[in-house]
Amino acid sequence: MEEPIGLNAGLTNYGDPEFALFLRKAFIKGAGFSDDALDRRVVGVADTRSGYNPCHANIPTLIEAVQRGIMLAGALPISFPTISLHESFAHPTSMFLRNLMAMDTEEMVRAAPMDAVILIGGCDKTVPAQLMGAISADVPAIQLVVGPMVTGSHRGSRVGACTDCRGYWARHRAGEIDLEEIAAVGNELVPSAGTCGVMGTASTMACLAEALGISPLGSACPPANGSQRLRVAELTGKLAAQGLPRPSAVLSRKSFENAITVLQAIGGSTNAIVHLLAIAGRVPGLNLSLDDFDRIGRSTPLLVDLKPSGSAYMEDFYRAGGVPTLLHELRPLLHLDALTITGQTLGEALAAHKVFAQDIVRPLADPLYSAAALIVLRGNLAPSGAVLKASAMAPHLRKHRGRAVVFSSADDMLARIDDPDLVVTKDSILVLQNIGPVGHPGMPEAGYTPIPKKLARAGVKDMLRISDGRMSGTASGAVVLHVAPEAAVGGPLAAVRDGDEIELDVETRRLHLDVEEGEIQRRLGEWAARQGRGRVGRERPRRGYEALYDQRVLQADRGADFDFLTAEGN
Ligand code: FES
């Protein structure tokens, strides 16, 4: 913990530090502050509210509670805005803008004087972006999530975003549900502020922030609209005011391994793999790789019975004691000596949480799924790796061989997927190219290719799908994602053609394109002559953030961060 610096930090802008402080105080007094208020530790509060981000609609009340905590501990809160990203309101994808939000957070935290910063985020990309930025700024930081939404009710069934959004929409596509019913369920899927109420990306990242030690223990699961969420906010304010360690002191390889253990045990979002790689990539010397996820997964069972891998919702996980209940169960698999934000080790912090009988977190000895909910595949189709949520796929597809039906872009897929003349069977493999980080750009969640309508109507529920894109953490199915290198930079995925045979074997982690190596190279040579690096059928972008993104984004196995922002890159 460090000495207060208050408003004195970073006073170099006028050459005369005393004059700079005089001006700084003179200006902030314009907002009505007294010397008594200003002569204290300052806690910055990163405010990500936005009219375009309904998941963050409770931030005004959270800030009030955070400020109460900060002031009760004798420091001064100063909030400031940063970019806010919502999944449905960020074109072309929220992932495209994640690195921009990380840069904004890093630079705003660095620009203004603050002894510590509270990062308020929640919707999918916001927590990774805030952690990436805060690690690079290396200002003492603590993450506060907005909390999950509660569930709604549709004709007697509990519903929640967004696994049930997909389930109802798939039934609508299959002709089981009419327009009137789909409109009615649309009123109930998002019944409160907060993040999606299942184990999607937002909930996953909230749980991982707790496991990393950068959020207070017990802070991921309290619902966004409940009183405990406000007490978590008040506590976060107090902790920040009392003094926090820097991210570089909290985050170690052990904390990331703990986070991966939790990711596997919650059957978390595949997106979290990309985000954890990006977050870890900001920490000097950490060198986290895809292989760490597969290795840890092999000895970690799936214990938490939440959608989309299981059946319950985040509010149920909260009532079952949330992440601390899970961490107690996982004790033999965790590094209990990893540091947390309070300065205690994880083991010490856990000792304060009592366990009780509940039915959401299963015991280690009786898991929902024995091991490896999320796996890493390799083979000539994905030399730098691909990921698959094996816990959420139809078991008959775990070892599968079939013929490729290839779509060259998301637009091509949309134009043809429901064509009654499309040559496709339930054993076909739907291959979608050019939706990777460079390809689309921004790696959209289009990897969840819908089952062609004619097959859906015939009762087909799952098919093997392969792409270089992502899928929503709330989705499920035999969907191979994040194939690296991606098609748009000349990865082997670009060489796949209709009718090629592809083999998946979950057991051996193999993803194989059954085409001779010479032929693959010949096709890739043709591909290179045709288009070079860039988005299919379009000019490479030349201006603004899009050009920066196109030139500097890394592949999925490196977290899709910018090369010049990683710890190695600077
Ligand atoms: Fe914000 Fe799901 S859309 S968390």
Ligand code: MG
């Ligand atoms: Mg999502």
